Amino acid sequence: MPDRATSPRVAALVGPYLSGKTSLLESLLMACGTVHRKGRIEDHNTVGDASPEARDRAMSVEVNVVETTYLDDPWVFLDCPGSVEFQQDAVNALMVCDVAVVVCDPDPARARMVMPLLKALDQRSIPHMIFINKIETAQVTLRELMESLQEISDRPLALREVPIREDGKVTGYVDLVSERAYRYKPGEPSDLIQMPEHIKSREEEARQELLENLADTNDHMLEALLEDVVPPKEEVYETLTRDLAEDRVVPVFFGGALEDNGIVRLMKALRHETPCCDETIQRRLVDSGDTAPLAQVFKTIHAAHTGKMSLARVWRGPIKDGTHLGGDKINGLYSFTTPSQPSKIVGAESGAVVGIGRLEAAVTGDLLNAKDKREADWPAVLSPLASISVRPAKHGDDVKLSGALARLSEEDPSLKVEQNNETNELLIWGQGDIHLQVAVARLARQYNVEVTTEKPLVPYQETIRKSASKQGRFKRQTGGHGQFGDVHLEIKPRGRGEGFAFSDRITGGVVPRQYIPAVEQGVREWSRQGPLGFPVVDFEVALYDGSYHTVDSSEQAFKTAAQLAMREGIAACEPVLLEPILKVEISVPNDATSKAQRALSTRRGQIMGFDQKEGWDGWDVVHGMLPQSEMHDLIVEIRSTTMGVGTFSWTFDHLQELTGRDAEQVVKHRKDLLENA
Template sequence: MSGGRAEGPRNIAIVGPYLSGKTSLLESILFATGAVDRKGGVNQGNTVGDGSAEAREKQMSVEVNAATTVYLGDEFTFLDCPGSIEFIQEAANALVGVDAAVLVCEADPAKATALQPWLKLLDELDLPRFIFVNKVDRASGDVQTVTEALQAVSQKPLILRQLPIVKDEIITGYVDLVQGRTYVYRESGPSELIEAEGDVADALGEARFAMLEQLADFDDHLMEELLEDIEPEKAEIFRDLTDNMQAGNIVSVLIGAAERESGVRRLLKALRHEVPGHGTAAARAGVDPASKETVAQVLKTYHTQHGGKLSLVRLWSGSIAEGDVLNGDRVGSLGQLMGQQFNKLDRATAGQVATLGRMEGIVTGDVLTGGGEAPELRRAPRFAPVFALALNVENRNDEVKLSGALAKLMEEDPSLSVEQNESTRQMLLWGQGDQHLKVAVARLKSKYGVSVETEKPKVPYKEAIRKGVTQHARHKKQSGGHGQFGDVTVEIKPLPRGSGFQFGDSITGGVVPKQYIPAVEAGVREYLSHGPLGFEVVDLAVTLTDGKYHAVDSSEQAFKTAGRMAMAEGLPQCDPVLLEPILQVQVMVPNEHTASVNNLISGRRGQILGFDAREGWPGWDRVSAYLPQAEVGDLIVELRSLTQGVGTFTFEFDRLQEVTGRAAEQAMANAAA
């Protein structure tokens, strides 16, 4: 059984879908604990969380915000994570360093599906959690219905611990099912205890018994008490709730309205009494919490305009002071964050989340030690990119500056990546969606002074040929002194799809000297980079079969030019055809949206291969399909629009396939533009 309330600092992640009210909850927590003397509002742009320029502009979290406060003598650091699924990597990186999570959701059963990616992430990291049903003052249904909808997407049993009191269709308070007490909400203050009467008393009895029955599934003694109609002690109920939450058997569900502070103090009490101590999270991460050796893990990297580089770390064991050397880097400053504000610390100890300044050589995810070998710790899952934009600097003098700025962006947000696409000659910035990349582009300008223009990535179309030809070409030029002479005959043949390019020769008798044959190949390859239709030509064989040379005027450059001329004259006779890349796509969606996704794929010239249940995701399907790459660029935008923001997909190149008709005409028109 539980050994009592945990001691020491606790670190709590606040997660949940976009618009669920996480930042408002953090603001009310900080106000209720006295960390701030005036509560800000998201619409007013003055909250502790969402302090960056991009977050203020979009009125949404775009990165993890940390805030440390003290509640009844205990230190808590809250990590407010972005709610948009496009920033889920930010949350995942932070979640590896917390003791528990509060999953915030709206009191709307229709939005329960949006919680499933978050529940799955918490399951994967084996994190204890509470669900805070927010905005109950605007609930579209009763809380029991909301809980039932949430249970349908949760693999762990949900224990509803509070019932709202409704008067004249307004929620005025709640019934605490554990204590059997009734409370009325008071604006900007603690709830007030009142006597339960009439219907409220009846509802209390029924709901409380239902809660105890759920708990009895994990406690034989409690089951015996219920069967014998013995009232269990409150201490026993709290102990069962705590033990089973920490063991991952159950999830407690609390209710409130964060903007009005309703239910916030009850949540804080639950966190204080029920969240496990540092040792549990350290063992889960793979660290001996009793070790004196310093081991810390980087949860987030910030590049600030005035404070330089800051690294948010969870200290798993040992301690850190300013001036210590970790992984070869000296700790330039030590503190804790209150949103955008840096508060200095003399020393950080095991269990705390702290911020290290000017650790230039470390990045998010790094494990820091004082000199010993870094242990292998639990890492955040990685989310593959699904959306890209091509970048072009507005000022060409910023090209070198852009590389450094992108490197810092990727330090702050490891879910961003940069690709130099050789086929299209574009620099591509990859991420989790349109808003994700818009935030990144805005940061390039606001933080690093690099303005870029963006455009859709080009599709790496290719060309192939349907038939072969034998082509002669002569390059002859006389301009005084040595002239230029190269004469070649080449045989061009199509190859099976996927064969690439092959070059050979069947020269006999030295009609083309051996030293000039590589030059012919170079000329051929040069032309193939931009064929008759405007794209790289693939899947063909070119054989040099004959030629002539001049003892004085022939040169490598002359034969290179002749090889290029032979291809320019011969390939248009080979019935060239346009090829487009086909991707194999796996689309993951809740099964109520599967039919819509099938229509979406068909409408994008896709070929559906089949679908099956998504492993480990009850109520989800995996749809397999072939899709032209030209149709995948903005697929994630429409897919999320169809699925409450939770649908996603993976892709890999499968083959090149001939494309004709309007799609081919459009591709060639775009290339010529």
């Protein structure tokens, strides 16, 4: 078995919002001796959540990197955001960790909140433990909670300890491997005590369940259990360690971070059982035995004093400041003994997490060796779910805003910037309202760019229902050469999605050939804003007659004549509003399926049915069609009815006619916007 103390190991702390990850990090650092007084979220002095945006909202909004040591072993903790709106950082951090600690609430009703996390971990075979936090607030037995958690875990759960209760309160625990009992001492290491008599039967039952779980992967242990032979503790520990590394079993611990209960026990389990960097390389990279330095970027940040910094896991070291990585020269190498103030170092060994300065070509997910990048397996960027329209508050800040947004989206790939040509808006897409608010706050703080935000416009369009023919005649005398153009246009509707087509049926040269492109150009320019105020689509125009003047005719005159014909002709073609319709798929636990369907129907959506979500027991995918104008707060309702675990995906599907009061309101709003522009 590899020596796990020779290089830093990385543990990612993940879990739903309000599960207590940041408090757990404080307690772990206290147990390691890194801090001597724990910070509190309400006091805005925790080691994690160091950014102003995190402290303003009392929640993690980015991954925090903290280095420490425990019994002389080097460790790196990645404290990941719990909110689903900032989960991209958590997803990326999990790709470079040796183990994940999934922090969850002791309420069975909230247990399903960790299911998406457990699914993501198992899909990539990432070793993970579960830490049930706030055990002092539990209103149910640990047995009931374990049953709830097992229902949402694809891997068998291995309870590692059972609680000792006195007067209904958890006052300690019994370790199921060592069979030693401990009493909690808030703020201090637990006391070793004699196992209480009333807990012995429960301890024996739970220990037998643990051994049976392990026997599924250990034939020797299975034979021993069948012969009623108790396997030695050393074999139990070895099996637990191997099964954790191979993601065959999920150890479960409990405690209370606020009172430091169970923290040392968790830290000891991490120390003895977490795989080392070499083992993670084999799992993640299927390493070929190469010995050259290798690092992988999992986060990109832009700092005021250091410029671009790539946070990376060193898979193989050493890497040194001033050498090359990914084809770029390293310009500064940093460690994270204090997260908000990285310290400059000269080199880093295998397993370390470092900040690397000025790797201008490197992006999140890149696997870097000395000369170039290697292809790497990396999770897809999360699909956007909400958007806002932004524009600079100060005149002339457009270029500055563009550069700042490019850096923000490089720091957080789940932020997408779009210049919407249909509405002429600059849009920021993200995972929800808070995600977008934080992006706007960072624009102001990091890049000194104030913006005004608005709800994005819906890219409505319009089309026609009837055909019409119209003459457009433009004549102007100005004293010298005049302007003259005369066209006869036939306007017809086309099928939905067929776009625009132009043709000419001119005979006898009544409109000279050199002016016909100007007629088409005039039609195209006019169609950018039809009588309802929106672009006109799915129609065709034929130029079939006209006249010209040998001296006064020009391309401009014929373009203007075409626009006059269109202005009068389209009005006779029964223009109608078109709204964009999205194809949506809403993923929710099946007890929320009816709520997801109701969310569609109350938004003028069309329910197309639902199916069981593949590979997700107890989950459904609701299929439907939804007007884009009704999408803006859909994710809010889905999350509020599913404790934050539900989500949806969308794609544009088609344009659909909109009539009646809804259409009248859209046209009136558009008219007001154009008049006030």
